[in-house]
Amino acid sequence: DAKTTQPTSMDCAEGRAANLPCNHSTISGNEYVYWYRQIHSQGPQYIIHGLKNNETNEMASLIITEDRKSSTLILPHATLRDTAVYYCIVRPNTDKLIFGTGTRLQVFP
Amino acid sequence: SQTIHQWPATLVQPVGSPLSLECTVEGTSNPNLYWYRQAAGRGLQLLFYSVGIGQISSEVPQNLSASRPQDRQFILSSKKLLLSDSGFYLCAWSVPGTVNTEAFFGQGTRLTVV
Numbered sequence: 001d002a003k004t005t006q007p008t009s010m011d012c013a014e015g016r017a018a019n020l021p022c023n024h025s026t027i028s029g030n031e032y033v034y035w036y037r038q039i040h041s042q043g044p045q046y047i048i049h050g051l052k053n054n055e056t057n058e059m060a061s062l063i064i065t066e067d068r069k070s071s072t073l074i075l076p077h078a079t080l081r082d083t084a085v086y087y088c089i090v091r092p093n094t095d096k097l098i099f100g101t102g103t104r105l106q107v108f109p
Numbered sequence: 110s111q112t113i114h115q116w117p118a119t120l121v122q123p124v125g126s127p128l129s130l131e132c133t134v135e136g137t138s139n140p141n142l143y144w145y146r147q148a149a150g151r152g153l154q155l156l157f158y159s160v161g162i163g164q165i166s167s168e169v170p171q172n173l174s175a176s177r178p179q180d181r182q183f184i185l186s187s188k189k190l191l192l193s194d195s196g197f198y199l200c201a202w203s204v205p206g207t208v209n210t211e212a213f214f215g216q217g218t219r220l221t222v223v
């Protein structure tokens with residue numbers, strides 16, 4: 001079973017920051033938080049991952065709370081192409097990626 | 110660089126017919142390999158997971174099987190398809206032995222069983 005909880009859907013205006021929350025209250029100390037997104041009819045695309053420090057790359061920023069029980073993915077300037085389903089995943093030592101139902105982000109003009 | 114190939118992109122098969130979907134990975138050795146399925150409007154369900162040749166872990170009981178005849182080849186099969194086997198099938202790979210790397214997905218096969 002997925003170990004994360006995400007809102008079913010969110011809207012964001014184009015050009016504004018999209019903040020996608022994720023709860024993972026049962027995360028273990030050596031488990032990483034991964035974010036993927038899936039644009040319709042395509043394979044999932046890796047976005048970012050982190051253990052306990054905040055992370056940033058060319059696509060997004062990942063903010064992990066100090067107790068690691070929740071995190072937020074930030075798309076700083078959302079575009080229409082960012083419309084997708086975003087998955088927050090806690091990755092166990094067995095190396096398997098278990099997807100939940102994700103958040104459907106709709107970016108509107 | 111590493112690449113993953115999955116084919117065919119789309120497939121329409123009658124109920125009761127066999128199935129064979131193939132996935133190959135290039136540019137890496139001994140990858141972890143995965144098969145996922147996504148039913149219409151649903152999330153991704155992990156079907157099979159392999160850490161080496163002949164080593165297959167089945168995550169859910171179903172009408173499907175998987176094989177890994179070569180290090181970088183992963184095959185999803187069925188002897189007799191059911192209507193409920195329709196969906197979007199995705200193959201993925203990751204570097205073994207670590208959780209600190211991402212998994213890479215193929216472009217998927219959309220299977221419609223009629």
